[in-house]
Every structure is written in C-alpha cells, then in structure tokens.
Amino acid sequence: MKIGFGGAEWELRSSGALWWPAGRALVVADLHLGKAESLAAEGYVLPPHASAETLARLEREMAAKDPRRVVCLGDAFHDGDGVQALPRDQGRRLAAMADGRDWTWITGNHDGRGLRRAGRECGPRGPRPPAPLRGTVADELWLGGVRFQHQPDPPGARDAAPTVFGHFHPKRRVILGRRRLSRPAFLWTEEVLVLPAFGALTGGLEHGHPELVGLLGPAPRAALLWRDRVVRV
Amino acid sequence: MEAIFWRSIRNAWVVGSNPISGSILATVGSARGGVRGDLYACPAARVVARGGVPIQLGGVERRGEDGAAADASRGATADAHEHAHGLEPWLRARGWQLFPHQREVLRIARDRSCVVVAPTGGGKTLCGFLPVLAELDHADPVPGLQALYLSPLKALTADVHRNLLGPLEEIGSSVRCEVRTGDTSAHRRRAQRERPPHLLLSTPESLALLLSHADASRTFGRLRYLILDEIHALADNKRGDLLALQVARLRRLRPELRVIGLSATVADPAQLQQWLRPEDPDAVAVIDAERYGVRFRPPRIELYCPEDRLPWAGHGATHAVPAIAARIRAHRSTLVFVNTRGQAERLYQQLVEELASAPDPPPIGLHHGSLEKEDRLRAEAAMARGEWRALVATSSLDLGIDWGEVDLVIQAGPPKGVARLLQRLGRSRHRLEEASQALVIPAQAMEAVEAVAAIAKVRAHQPDNDLRREGSLDVLVQFLIGRLASAPATRAELWEEVTSAGPYAALTREDFAEVLAFSRDGGYALGAYPDFQRIREDEEGCLSLRDARVARQHRMNIGTIVGYPLLRVQVGRGKGIGEVEERFVQQLRPGQCFRFAGRVLRFEGIRDGTVKTSPARSTAAVIPAFAGGRLPLSASLAREVRAILADRARWDSLPAQVERWLRKQAERSAVPGWDEWLVETFPRAGRYYLVIHPFAGRAAHQTLGLLLSRRLESLGAEPTAFVANDYAVAVQSLQDPLPTEDPSTLLSPDILEAEVEEWMADSYLLKRTFREVALVSGLIDRTYPGRKKTGRQVTFSSDLIYEVLRRYEPHHFLLRTTEREARRGLVAWDRLAEELRAVDNRYRLQRLDRVSPFAVAPVLEVGQEPVDGSALDRLLDLREEEVLAEAGLTEGPAA
Structure with a gap:
C-alpha cells in the first residue's frame, strides 16, 4: 500500500517494513533479536526460534525488494549485550544481507548503549557496529526529507520535520460484527509515522494508549497488517 | 434420617446451619446470638419460629424420644467409651453422642486414610476434624501443624473456621486454628510459616505455595491429618491434578499422614480411592454415610411445563417467568439456578419486572462469579437473614454455604448432569418433617426430556460424575518446579512421588522425561539456552533449581485456573461492583448500555484499568459475554435421554405436550x-x-x-x-x-x-488451549485482574508463540500437550x-x-x-x- 509522507511516496509492506522506492531504501523497526535468549536468563523458556523467524522475514524482504539501503530503526537487539552475544549463524545471516548494501543501525532504547559502545571503532562515515555486523551506527538519519529516529525526543525538543518512529510496536483494533481483531499497524499523521514492530515475538501497544495519542492525536490514519496485505482502516 | 452430627436430648441451641461445615454444632447455653455471616446462633424457640433450622431440632428431639434410636445410641456410647478421647468429657457433659459414621471415622482414621461419602447437604466437614480434635490434648497441644484442611473455596475455608472456633472455645481449648488463603496478609503468612498453628485451613493453591518453600519439611513435619473437602469437585479437573500431586508430596514428607477425603455422593467411590492412593487403593477406607443411617431423601421434584405450549427451540426460561415469580411469592426462600451468568442477568431482570407488576414485590437478588466478592457475601447474608426472598444464581452457589431456610430450589434451563442437579437441589434439603421442593424448568421440548431423565436419575440417586482422569502435563511442570524449589531430588525420587498421585499413576516414562526436559530448558530441539537451564543436575544426579529467580517466577504463577483478562466495573465514583471480560468491554462504545449485576449501566470509558459507568435506564442494554459459561451435557445423562426416546413405554412419564411433540416427530420423521x-x-x-x-x-x-x-x-x-x-x-x-x-x-x-x-x-480453540497450557506450565507469566503488571512480569501474545512453535517445532511438548488437552476439552x-x-x-x-x-x-x-x-x-x-x-x-x- 502506498502513501504520501513528508513529500515523498512510501510503500507500507505487509511484513511491517517501510519501503522508499525513490531511494530503494527499506526501513524496519524493533527486530528485538535475542529477546527469547535474554529472557531465558530470567528463568523463562520461550521458544528460541523468534530471532531466526525475524531474520527469515528480513531475508524475504531482501529477496522481494533488493534494497540499496537498509535502516534498522532501533531496538534491533533486545538488549545491549545482545549485539555481541548474537549467535554466530545469525550474525552471518545479517552480514550476508548487509553485503553490498548501505546499512544503518539507528540506536534504540534497548540496544542504544550496546551499539554505541560496541561501535566505538569509527569508519569513514562514523561509528561501526562490531563484527560480524556491517554498516554504521547512528542516533538518527534523514532520507528523502524525512527524519528517522527510534523514539521521540522529550516533549519540546522536537522540531517540525516529518519523522518516522519505531519503538511503540503499535497495534490497531477493528471490530467486525462481534469479532474483534487486533493486529500490528502503521499509524500516521502529516507529521509523524510510526512503524509496527518487525520482530516475530514482539507484543504491542494498542492505539488509544496515552503515549501514542500524545504523539499522533486521537485519530491518526491507520493501516493494519492482515495476512499478506496491508489494510487501511 | 437427615445428617445430624451432634445431638442432644436436652434443649439445645443450634449453632450453624451449614451442612458442609456446620449444621452441626449444637451447643448448649452458649450466648452466641444473632447472625454471624452465614452462621446462625439462635435460641431454640427462635429457631422454631424461623422455620429453617428446626429440622435439626426436630431431629434431635425425635431421636431422643425414639426408643430404637436411643438403644442404638446407648450402644454407641459404650463403643465411644472404648476409645476415650479428648472430646469425650465435653460430649458427655452435654449429653451428646456421635453418630455411627462419625464413630467410624474416629475409629478408622486412627491408623488409616479414608474417604467419607455423604449425600450433598448431608454435612461432612466436621467429620474430618473429629479425629484430630479427639486426639489433641486441648489443654496443652503438641506444638506444630497437626491438621491441614483444604477446600476448593476460600469462602468455605472462612466458614469452617468460624464453625470450629465455637466448639474450641467451648472446650476451653488452647489449640490454635487459622486460615491461610490468597487473602491472608503477607505478615500473617510469614508468621504461619515460622510458627504454624495446630490446625490450618487453606486452599490447594495456598498449599502449593507453602510446599514450594525450603522449610516445607519443617512446616509439615508434625502433620497428622490432611482433610480434603469436596474432593468430588476437584478430582476431575486440573486443580485436582495439582492437589493430588501435593498430597503425594505431603505423604512423602510424612509417611504416617492420614488423609481424610470428604465427598458428595459419587457414582463410584473406588475412583476416589484410586485418586488418593493409586498404588494401594484399598488402603483408603470408604465410609459411606448412607450405610450408617444417613439416608438420601430425594426431594420432591416437579417438572414445570407451561399450559399452552413449551417452545421447541430457545434457551431462556422466559416462558416461565410469571410462574417463577408466583413460586417466589408462595415460598419463604427460593434459589433459582441458571446455567450461565448471562442467563442469570437476564432472568433476574425479567423477574424484577414481573414481580414489580403486582403490589408489594418481594426483594430478590443476583449471585454469580463475576460480581464483587463483598456483594456476593451481602447477597448470601441477606438470604440468610430472610430479607431477600429469592436469589438468581449460577454455579457460583453450587458449592458452599447455604442457609437452611431455602424451601424451594428452581433449576431454570436443562440440568446438564445428574451430579450437578443433586448438588443444586441439596441447597435446600434441611427439613425432616417436610421434603424439600424443587422445580425444574426446561426451556424447550428436548430439554424437557433431559429434565425427566435427570429427575429419574436423581430419584434413583445415581450421580453421573466420572472422576477417572489422566493428569495434565502442564500441571506436572508446575508441580515439578515447585517441588524442586523446596528441595532437591533425583529423577527416581520425583518419578516415585509423581506416580503415587492418582491422576499420574499411568504416566509414561517418555512423558515424564519430556516434562523434565521442558521444565529444565524448554525442551527445544536446538537444545537452546545451555547457560540458562532452570534446573541443574549435580554429579549424583540430584536435580535442583538454578536460582531464586526461577523459584520466584514459579510462585508468582501458581495455580491452574486461567481466566481471560478482566476489568473491574465501577459506577460513578462508587466502589467496584464486579468484573467483566476485557474483550467484552472493547466492543462497547461510550454511551452504550449494558446489563451487569442486575443493573443497566452506561459505558463511559476505560480509565486506569477500570470500566467507568453511570446508571442508566435504557432497555436496549446488552449482556456481557462471559467465558466458560456453558455446562457440558454429561454422557450418562445423554444416554438416559436416548433411552427415554427409544422406549415408547417411557413416553408416559413425559408431560403430555412433550409426548405429543415426540409423536409428531415419529410421524413426520x-x-x-x-x-x-x-x-x-x-x-x-x-x-x-x-x-x-x-x-x-x-x-x-x-x-x-x-x-x-x-x-x-x-x-x-x-x-x-x-x-x-x-x-x-x-x-x-x-x-x-x-x-x-x-x-x-x-x-x-x-x-x-x-x-x-x-x-x-x-x-482458535487450539490457540486458546495453548494459552492455558503456556500459563499453567509457567512459559509466560499470568496477569492478574485489576493489578498492574510489575516490571518483572513478561507478557506475550501466546498466539505469536504458538505460531512460531508450530512453524519451527511442530512436535514440541507444549503443542502435543495442547492437542491432548483440546481433545478432551474444547x-x-x-x-x-x-x-x-x-x-x-x-x-x-x-x-x-x-x-x-x-x-x-x-x-x-x-x-x-x-x-x-x-x-x-x-x-x-x-x-x-x-x-x-x-x-x-x-x-x-x-x-
């Protein structure tokens, strides 16, 4: 599904990714790689397949779009240490995807510290993530006149530029007769676009939550992910 | 003979008219007047005037005059003297004797476990306490926990507590008797662990918590008696699975422990023996109260059929509303049972309107599991005091407390099972001189056949409960983690303990290994998380929990009842009146009206996790959907229905218009x-x-x-x-x-x-079952209604986990457990x-x-x-x- 935002045309993908055709850029938010592993330390025994599933989804998007540029919009890793603790095969898969692409890791609240710390080694264009990851680490990024940031700055600090956020894992509810569906969704206004989480085992925040209402107002436009399509509601 | 546990040939005060816990305690000359909760204590004269309790008195007096009975009780006295016990002087001082089946419990329980089976409303709880009360030195009791009483309902526990305190006080006993449930303060619970009372009254979930602590062996080190109340209501479900495992654990801690199971009449008492002690069922004695003169008296059951036409379809009892209202007016105290909370709300409303159409409408109330606890207790008390004339109730009143004064029980809608109908009718059986009355109201023609079938089985006193059960594996996971939290054990020890619980007697080695593997690290094919195994094994093969975090997580999630998220309903600025399911509320739009707790409420919105409402008058109010309201038709009742249909000679037993309906069916099809x-x-x-x-x-x-x-x-x-x-x-x-x-x-x-x-x-049935399995096995944390998530809690969409698991490990333990549960469940x-x-x-x-x-x-x-x-x-x-x-x-x- 295509929408106009910040003066450019974007495609909302049923995977939850955002595609910018003009710049051949793919943006994915909140992969939360290593979430299950990190919870295992707490005593939970969740299926260890979530990360693999998330990577498989990402690989499908690579195959479908062959992007020139990829932006991970924060919280790609569930915790800071996860950046380095990534199982080797998963690291290799990520590296393979990044090969030949311009890859940016935007820092998030979960992985920001880890990425920055690990990425002190600077390349020609700024900090680099630790091997085997490739690309650059950044707190924000501008593409096509639109700003990309994991989560909003504290109130007041935000400038007026149209911004794309992750962080919230937004969901949207629809009621069909007596049936209630709650699915991950894109939510947007003229100024703000919030992406759904791309990770496989990530919960969500219903639209109507005060934080989302504060950011988007009471009635943002919404498109929910339903099977293999994106439905405007 | 109605069950009377204590009787006096003198004039008595009757304390307590609760057949489960009380009805039982007749004390002489005590000055405990007035109503305390659901407990009566009134002078004899007043009792007679009130009309509810004289059953006991009548019984007492008649028995005293009855020569044969007096002979029998003389024999009983001699017998009782043979086993002099702590209660003897007290009993003698009051001229009381025990009933034969009570003496039998005293005799048997000295060295064996037993199951006491008595008809619903027959009263058995005190039976369970007799041995320990008799054994204890009331002047100077041995320190330590001597007896543990478990009931499925917190309310029952509190009720039994009240009924025990009376006689303990009478004896001047120094025995400490305390309650421990989820409502008990943390402070008190700690005190109970450090210095246990002599008698502790609790629930299976609270016991699970106690048993998960390292000091469990000390806490229970002196335990002599375990009294399990209402086991028929637990033995066929997951709560019973957990309880059976805990009994096995306690038996391991205290091999000389005597278990006294108390059950309503069941189809096959051998199933209870098996449940308690599968390796040696005969070690558990069965004491059937009916064999000792406590007879089941079938109530007078009437089948209601309207004069014009019984509907051929539909579920509500709408056609019978005027008739129900008339009965309520004609009786002192009526219980109207329906099968779902939605039906309760609707029928209550219809009855209020119907009763208001004539002058001087009698006050009636509503009782179901979603209402606020205090409101339920208030309704029960108002019924007990005789202020309300009728209560529309769901299975929330099936077990538990009743009032002795109920003189009519109405079952609106099909009974669905004989045991359930018996249980419900038992709510009113407290008269000797006049049989209690019951009315069954079918909503449609086939339900009338079902009702006739159920009534026939009730008259023949053939309960249909089947308590055979293969224990759920998710419950076993929960138990094992708790077990290891209290003390390390080898695989062999665990195996022996687990398989000595009835529901797990037939557990296979493979399943056991899988349960252990899942408990350890999730049991995934990848052998994931080597660093984070929850269970560690030392060189000697001894298993223990990794750390205190795992134990904490376990304790937070104990229990087998898994509900959907609930939201409290608040009217205006008042306090809460009950809880409805979140998913129902999400369908409401502000301004829309719904019916709850017998009122029409306008939905204002959700704030701070509470449903804000204001009183409204709309007639177009919807009724909340409550999960799990449907009762399944029991297999044996279904067979009886088919037997009636197949046998034309039995069609005479049906109401005339139902018979006509059958003839029409025979003619057209x-x-x-x-x-x-x-x-x-x-x-x-x-x-x-x-x-x-x-x-x-x-x-x-x-x-x-x-x-x-x-x-x-x-x-x-x-x-x-x-x-x-x-x-x-x-x-x-x-x-x-x-x-x-x-x-x-x-x-x-x-x-x-x-x-x-x-x-x-x-x-979605599988997904719903998976959610339950995931919560019970501790894969994900429970969220508690009305309580905010703590930072530590991990909530997940269980649907997402289900999908990932299906894709990557379709044969995983959790999925197979889910399928197994769904096959016999949803x-x-x-x-x-x-x-x-x-x-x-x-x-x-x-x-x-x-x-x-x-x-x-x-x-x-x-x-x-x-x-x-x-x-x-x-x-x-x-x-x-x-x-x-x-x-x-x-x-x-x-x-």
Missing part, C-alpha cells in the same frame, strides 16, 4: 433408537439442511459440524453455516448434502483423521470418537420435505441467544472469513 443416530435432510428457504442427532454434547457436535462442513465442501455441497447444540448438529448448504442414500460415506470414521492436521493448526475429540465408534455406522436416514420437530431447535438456533458470545465463538470462527470479506479484508491464507 423418526425417533432414533438408543444405539443409532438420526440423520435428517430437508430443504428450507432455498437452502438444504443436514441435521444429525448424536446427543453427544455441544463441543463434540461443534467439532463434528466443522468436520462435516469441510467434507461437504470437498463433495461440492457448498456448506454455508452450521450450528450445534447439546443434542444435534445442523449444517446448512446450497446443494443437497446427501445425494446418495448412505450417510456412512459422509460419516465414515476416517472423518476424524482427514484434514484434521490442517484444521487443528488453524483453530474440541471434545475423545467423546466424538467414542460416540462414532459406539454408533458403528447405524445411521437412520430420513429424507424429509420440510423441517422435523426435532430439527426446529438447531435450525432456529443461530442468533437466537442475544449475547452469550462464548458459545458462538466457534461459529464466528467460521464466519470470520465471510465478515472480513464484506469488509474487504480477506485475501488468501496466511503468509
């Missing part, structure tokens, strides 16, 4: 024989209908409906919808569903294998398979040109019920595609 299924096809309003009448219960029929729909789809009959009730399943299609004469092609037993995998994977696979085997292709096909009398109910049923959404869920599942298509939302299968 056929009435099935007891061992065959009636299969009917007919066109109606441009569609075809296939109606099958297996009498196998709604869940099994829904599964059959889904399978039939799929099969009809592949045969090109274009099925459009189906509906199931307890007696039949009806499938609607665009083409003739049975172009051949042989229904067995459609119903061949392989219907259970074909396409099942695919269907199972997608079914999907009712096992029952369907059994019925298919039993019918063995004996189908009676009737090709009709129009709908038959039997088929009217199922054909009309779609959308008949205003709300009660849970039952329609599965139907909606099928319809979802349709609705989504209308909204432009469908396209292909999941990616």
Whole structure:
C-alpha cells in the first residue's frame, strides 16, 4: 500500500517494513533479536526460534525488494549485550544481507548503549557496529526529507520535520460484527509515522494508549497488517 | 434420617446451619446470638419460629424420644467409651453422642486414610476434624501443624473456621486454628510459616505455595491429618491434578499422614480411592454415610411445563417467568439456578419486572462469579437473614454455604448432569418433617426430556460424575518446579512421588522425561539456552533449581485456573461492583448500555484499568459475554435421554405436550433408537439442511459440524453455516448434502483423521488451549485482574508463540500437550470418537420435505441467544472469513 509522507511516496509492506522506492531504501523497526535468549536468563523458556523467524522475514524482504539501503530503526537487539552475544549463524545471516548494501543501525532504547559502545571503532562515515555486523551506527538519519529516529525526543525538543518512529510496536483494533481483531499497524499523521514492530515475538501497544495519542492525536490514519496485505482502516 | 452430627436430648441451641461445615454444632447455653455471616446462633424457640433450622431440632428431639434410636445410641456410647478421647468429657457433659459414621471415622482414621461419602447437604466437614480434635490434648497441644484442611473455596475455608472456633472455645481449648488463603496478609503468612498453628485451613493453591518453600519439611513435619473437602469437585479437573500431586508430596514428607477425603455422593467411590492412593487403593477406607443411617431423601421434584405450549427451540426460561415469580411469592426462600451468568442477568431482570407488576414485590437478588466478592457475601447474608426472598444464581452457589431456610430450589434451563442437579437441589434439603421442593424448568421440548431423565436419575440417586482422569502435563511442570524449589531430588525420587498421585499413576516414562526436559530448558530441539537451564543436575544426579529467580517466577504463577483478562466495573465514583471480560468491554462504545449485576449501566470509558459507568435506564442494554459459561451435557445423562426416546413405554412419564411433540416427530420423521443416530435432510428457504442427532454434547457436535462442513465442501455441497447444540448438529448448504442414500460415506470414521492436521493448526480453540497450557506450565507469566503488571512480569501474545512453535517445532511438548488437552476439552475429540465408534455406522436416514420437530431447535438456533458470545465463538470462527470479506479484508491464507 502506498502513501504520501513528508513529500515523498512510501510503500507500507505487509511484513511491517517501510519501503522508499525513490531511494530503494527499506526501513524496519524493533527486530528485538535475542529477546527469547535474554529472557531465558530470567528463568523463562520461550521458544528460541523468534530471532531466526525475524531474520527469515528480513531475508524475504531482501529477496522481494533488493534494497540499496537498509535502516534498522532501533531496538534491533533486545538488549545491549545482545549485539555481541548474537549467535554466530545469525550474525552471518545479517552480514550476508548487509553485503553490498548501505546499512544503518539507528540506536534504540534497548540496544542504544550496546551499539554505541560496541561501535566505538569509527569508519569513514562514523561509528561501526562490531563484527560480524556491517554498516554504521547512528542516533538518527534523514532520507528523502524525512527524519528517522527510534523514539521521540522529550516533549519540546522536537522540531517540525516529518519523522518516522519505531519503538511503540503499535497495534490497531477493528471490530467486525462481534469479532474483534487486533493486529500490528502503521499509524500516521502529516507529521509523524510510526512503524509496527518487525520482530516475530514482539507484543504491542494498542492505539488509544496515552503515549501514542500524545504523539499522533486521537485519530491518526491507520493501516493494519492482515495476512499478506496491508489494510487501511 | 437427615445428617445430624451432634445431638442432644436436652434443649439445645443450634449453632450453624451449614451442612458442609456446620449444621452441626449444637451447643448448649452458649450466648452466641444473632447472625454471624452465614452462621446462625439462635435460641431454640427462635429457631422454631424461623422455620429453617428446626429440622435439626426436630431431629434431635425425635431421636431422643425414639426408643430404637436411643438403644442404638446407648450402644454407641459404650463403643465411644472404648476409645476415650479428648472430646469425650465435653460430649458427655452435654449429653451428646456421635453418630455411627462419625464413630467410624474416629475409629478408622486412627491408623488409616479414608474417604467419607455423604449425600450433598448431608454435612461432612466436621467429620474430618473429629479425629484430630479427639486426639489433641486441648489443654496443652503438641506444638506444630497437626491438621491441614483444604477446600476448593476460600469462602468455605472462612466458614469452617468460624464453625470450629465455637466448639474450641467451648472446650476451653488452647489449640490454635487459622486460615491461610490468597487473602491472608503477607505478615500473617510469614508468621504461619515460622510458627504454624495446630490446625490450618487453606486452599490447594495456598498449599502449593507453602510446599514450594525450603522449610516445607519443617512446616509439615508434625502433620497428622490432611482433610480434603469436596474432593468430588476437584478430582476431575486440573486443580485436582495439582492437589493430588501435593498430597503425594505431603505423604512423602510424612509417611504416617492420614488423609481424610470428604465427598458428595459419587457414582463410584473406588475412583476416589484410586485418586488418593493409586498404588494401594484399598488402603483408603470408604465410609459411606448412607450405610450408617444417613439416608438420601430425594426431594420432591416437579417438572414445570407451561399450559399452552413449551417452545421447541430457545434457551431462556422466559416462558416461565410469571410462574417463577408466583413460586417466589408462595415460598419463604427460593434459589433459582441458571446455567450461565448471562442467563442469570437476564432472568433476574425479567423477574424484577414481573414481580414489580403486582403490589408489594418481594426483594430478590443476583449471585454469580463475576460480581464483587463483598456483594456476593451481602447477597448470601441477606438470604440468610430472610430479607431477600429469592436469589438468581449460577454455579457460583453450587458449592458452599447455604442457609437452611431455602424451601424451594428452581433449576431454570436443562440440568446438564445428574451430579450437578443433586448438588443444586441439596441447597435446600434441611427439613425432616417436610421434603424439600424443587422445580425444574426446561426451556424447550428436548430439554424437557433431559429434565425427566435427570429427575429419574436423581430419584434413583445415581450421580453421573466420572472422576477417572489422566493428569495434565502442564500441571506436572508446575508441580515439578515447585517441588524442586523446596528441595532437591533425583529423577527416581520425583518419578516415585509423581506416580503415587492418582491422576499420574499411568504416566509414561517418555512423558515424564519430556516434562523434565521442558521444565529444565524448554525442551527445544536446538537444545537452546545451555547457560540458562532452570534446573541443574549435580554429579549424583540430584536435580535442583538454578536460582531464586526461577523459584520466584514459579510462585508468582501458581495455580491452574486461567481466566481471560478482566476489568473491574465501577459506577460513578462508587466502589467496584464486579468484573467483566476485557474483550467484552472493547466492543462497547461510550454511551452504550449494558446489563451487569442486575443493573443497566452506561459505558463511559476505560480509565486506569477500570470500566467507568453511570446508571442508566435504557432497555436496549446488552449482556456481557462471559467465558466458560456453558455446562457440558454429561454422557450418562445423554444416554438416559436416548433411552427415554427409544422406549415408547417411557413416553408416559413425559408431560403430555412433550409426548405429543415426540409423536409428531415419529410421524413426520423418526425417533432414533438408543444405539443409532438420526440423520435428517430437508430443504428450507432455498437452502438444504443436514441435521444429525448424536446427543453427544455441544463441543463434540461443534467439532463434528466443522468436520462435516469441510467434507461437504470437498463433495461440492457448498456448506454455508452450521450450528450445534447439546443434542444435534445442523449444517446448512446450497446443494443437497446427501445425494446418495448412505450417510456412512459422509460419516465414515476416517472423518476424524482427514484434514484434521490442517484444521487443528488453524483453530482458535487450539490457540486458546495453548494459552492455558503456556500459563499453567509457567512459559509466560499470568496477569492478574485489576493489578498492574510489575516490571518483572513478561507478557506475550501466546498466539505469536504458538505460531512460531508450530512453524519451527511442530512436535514440541507444549503443542502435543495442547492437542491432548483440546481433545478432551474444547474440541471434545475423545467423546466424538467414542460416540462414532459406539454408533458403528447405524445411521437412520430420513429424507424429509420440510423441517422435523426435532430439527426446529438447531435450525432456529443461530442468533437466537442475544449475547452469550462464548458459545458462538466457534461459529464466528467460521464466519470470520465471510465478515472480513464484506469488509474487504480477506485475501488468501496466511503468509
């Protein structure tokens, strides 16, 4: 599904990714790689397949779009240490995807510290993530006149530029007769676009939550992910 | 003879009229007047005047005058003297003697475990306490926990506590008796662990918590008696699984422990012995109170049938509302039982309106599990005081406290099971001189047959509960983690302990290994998380928990009852009045009205996790859907219904218009024989209908409906919808569903294998069951209603986990456990398979040109019920595609 935002045309993908055709850029938010592993330390025994599933989804998007540029919009890793603790095969898969692409890791609240710390080694264009990851680490990024940031700055600090956020894992509810569906969704206004989480085992925040209402107002436009399509509601 | 536990030949005060805990304590000259909770204490004269309790008094007096009984009790005295015990002087001082079955409990429990079986309302709880009360030195009791009493309901525990304090005080006993439930303060609980009382009254969940601490062996180190109340209500479900494991654990800690199980009449007491002690069932004595003179007195049950016409379809008791109102006016105190909370709300409203249409309407109340606890207690107290004349209730009142004054019990809607009907009728059996009265009101013709069948079985006193059960594996995971949290153990020790619990006696080594593997690290094929195994094993093969975090997480999640998230309902600025399911509230729009707690409320919004409402007057109010409201039709009752249908001689026992309805069915179609299924096809309003009448219960029929729909789809009959009730399943299609004469092609037993995998994977029933398994096994944390998530808690969409697991490890322990649970639960696979085997292709096909009398109910049923959404869920599942298509939302299968 295509929408106009910040003066450019974007495609909302049923995977939850955002595609910018003009710049051949793919943006994915909140992969939360290593979430299950990190919870295992707490005593939970969740299926260890979530990360693999998330990577498989990402690989499908690579195959479908062959992007020139990829932006991970924060919280790609569930915790800071996860950046380095990534199982080797998963690291290799990520590296393979990044090969030949311009890859940016935007820092998030979960992985920001880890990425920055690990990425002190600077390349020609700024900090680099630790091997085997490739690309650059950044707190924000501008593409096509639109700003990309994991989560909003504290109130007041935000400038007026149209911004794309992750962080919230937004969901949207629809009621069909007596049936209630709650699915991950894109939510947007003229100024703000919030992406759904791309990770496989990530919960969500219903639209109507005060934080989302504060950011988007009471009635943002919404498109929910339903099977293999994106439905405007 | 009504059960009277203590009797006096003198004039007595009667304290307590609760047949489960009380009715029991007659004390002389104590000055405890007035009503305390549900407990009465009144002078004899007043008791007679009140009319409820004199049953006991009447019994006491008559027995005293009765020569034979007096002889018997002289013998009893001599016998009792043989075993002098701590209660003896006290009993003697009051001129009281024990009843034969009580003496038997005293005798047996000195060195054996036993099960006391007594009719509902017969009163047995105090029986359980007799041995320990008799053994204890009341002047100087041995320190330490001597007896532990467990009941399924917190309210019962509190009630028993009150009823025990009386006599303990009378004896001048120094024995400490305390309650421990989820409501007990943390401070008090700590004190109880450090310095246990002599008698502790608790619930299975609280015991699980106690047993998970490292000091469990100290806490229970002196335990002599374990008293399990109402085990018939636990033995056939997951709570019972957990309890049986805990009993096994306690027996391991205290090999000399004597267990006293207390049960209502059950079909087969041997099942209780097996449940308590599978390796040696005969070590548990069965004391059947009926053999000791406590006789079951069948209540006078009347079947209500309206004079004009009993509806052929529908569920509500609307047709009987004026009649119910008239009965309420004619009786002192009436309990009206219905089967779902939604029906309770509706019937209450209808009754209030009906009663208000005449002058001086008697006050009535509403009682169901979603109402605020204080409001439920208030309703119970108002009934006890005789201020309210009737209470409309659900199974929330099946167990527990009653008031002795109830002189009429009404069952509105089909009884669904004999044991349940007995239990409900038992709420009023407290009169010797006049039999209690009961009225059963069927909502439709087939329910009338069911009611007649149930009444016949009640009269014959044949309960239909089947307590055989294979324990759930998710419960076993929970138990094992708790077990290891309290003390390390080897595999062999665990195996022995687990298999000495009835439900797990037949556990296989493979399942046990899998349960352990899952408990350790999730049991994933990858052998994931080597660094984070929850269970460690030392060189000697001794297993223990990794760290305190794992134990903490376990304790936070103890229990087997898994509900859906609930939100508290608040009116204006007042306090809460109860809880409704979050998913119901999410369908409401501000301004919309709904009916709850007997009131009409306008929905204002959700704030701070509370549903804000204001009083309203709208008549167009919806009724919340409550999950799990439907009661399944018991297999033995279903058999009885078929037996009545098949035997024309028995049609005389039916109301005349029901008999006419059967004759019409025989004339237009056929009435099935007891061992065959009636299969009917007919066109109606441009569609075809296939109606099958297996009498196998709604869940099994829904599964059959889904399978039939799929099969009809592949045969090109274009099925459009189906509906199931307890007696039949009806499938609607665009083409003739049975172009051949042989229904067995459609119903061949392989219907259970074909396409099942695919269907199972997608079914929301599986997802719902998976959620339960994930919560009980501790995979994810529970969220507690009304309580904010703590930072530590991990919540997940269990659906997402389900999908990931299915994709990556379709044979994982959790998925197989889910399937197993669904087969015997929501999907009712096992029952369907059994019925298919039993019918063995004996189908009676009737090709009709129009709908038959039997088929009217199922054909009309779609959308008949205003709300009660849970039952329609599965139907909606099928319809979802349709609705989504209308909204432009469908396209292909999941990616």
